[in-house]
Amino acid sequence: xxxxxxxxxxxxxxxxxxxxxxxxxxxxxxxxxxxxxxxxxxxxxxxxxxxxxxxxxxxxxxxxxxxxxxxxxxxxxxxxxxxxxxxxxxxxxxxxxxxxxxxxxxxxxxxxxxxxxxxxxxxxxxxxxxxxxxxxxxxxxxxxxxxxxxxxxxxxxxxxxxxxxxxxxxxxxxxxxxxxxxxxxxxxxxxxxxxxxxxxxxxxxxxxxxxxxxxxxxxxxxxxxxxxx
Numbered sequence: 001x002x003x004x005x006x007x008x009x010x011x012x013x014x015x016x017x018x019x020x021x022x023x024x025x026x027x028x029x030x031x032x033x034x035x036x037x038x039x040x041x042x043x044x045x046x047x048x049x050x051x052x053x054x055x056x057x058x059x060x061x062x063x064x065x066x067x068x069x070x071x072x073x074x075x076x077x078x079x080x081x082x083x084x085x086x087x088x089x090x091x092x093x094x095x096x097x098x099x100x101x102x103x104x105x106x107x108x109x110x111x112x113x114x115x116x117x118x119x120x121x122x123x124x125x126x127x128x129x130x131x132x133x134x135x136x137x138x139x140x141x142x143x144x145x146x147x148x149x150x151x152x153x154x155x156x157x158x159x160x161x162x163x164x165x166x167x168x169x170x171x172x173x174x175x176x177x178x179x180x181x182x183x184x185x186x187x188x189x190x191x192x193x194x195x196x197x198x199x200x201x202x203x204x205x206x207x208x209x210x211x212x213x214x215x216x217x218x219x220x221x222x223x224x225x226x227x228x229x
Contacts, residue, residue, distance in 0.1 A: 048080035061206035063118045066097040084128035092120040122148025138178040169197040
């Protein structure tokens with residue numbers, strides 16, 4: 001059996017490598033084509049009609065195994081019902097996690113236990129492109145680059161050990177899916193990754209899900225009703 005397996009590797013391994021390289025080549029060409037198409041569509045959209053929007057945003061993230069929650073406010077313009085340009089402000093809610101517990105037993109803490117928490121506060125500038133936008137479904141790719149500050153706090157069960165404040169530049173890209181429940185309410189979910197271009201310790205993945213209100217649409221419809229009266 002081993003001899004047959006070795007012969008199989010000798011005969012088919014080069015073919016398998018060639019097949020993998022071919023698939024990678026085709027996939028990369030498709031991705032480049034899609035990116036070029038998206039760039040062209042965004043340029044066209046920016047010349048079309050636009051409408052202002054304001055929305056709340058929240059993300060669950062993980063930084064070095066420590067969970068954090070990001071709360072934000074976005075404002076911007078939707079161009080041609082397909083391209084969002086926005087400015088966002090985000091702040092995180094600190095949640096501590098034990099990073100060192102050398103002498104306590106399982107599910108216990110003592111004077112040697114150390115907790116650590118991260119905080120992020122930043123403004124980001126981004127674009128969200130809807131590559132599918134039907135009456136019920138929206139699929140989009142949001143990407144943004146921010147500037148702000150971060151901090152790392154450590155403490156034991158008696159006092160704070162130290163705090164480090166750092167300059168951060170988070171770059172984010174993700175995938176969003178939204179389903180329209182009614183004209184003012186959507187159900188959405190998404191996931192992505194954040195890479196800190198400065199202060200690498202703040203990189204991490206993130207995900208989000210929940211309901212979103214269309215404040216812009218509510219405002220526009222309310223304004224139209226008032227005008228009719």
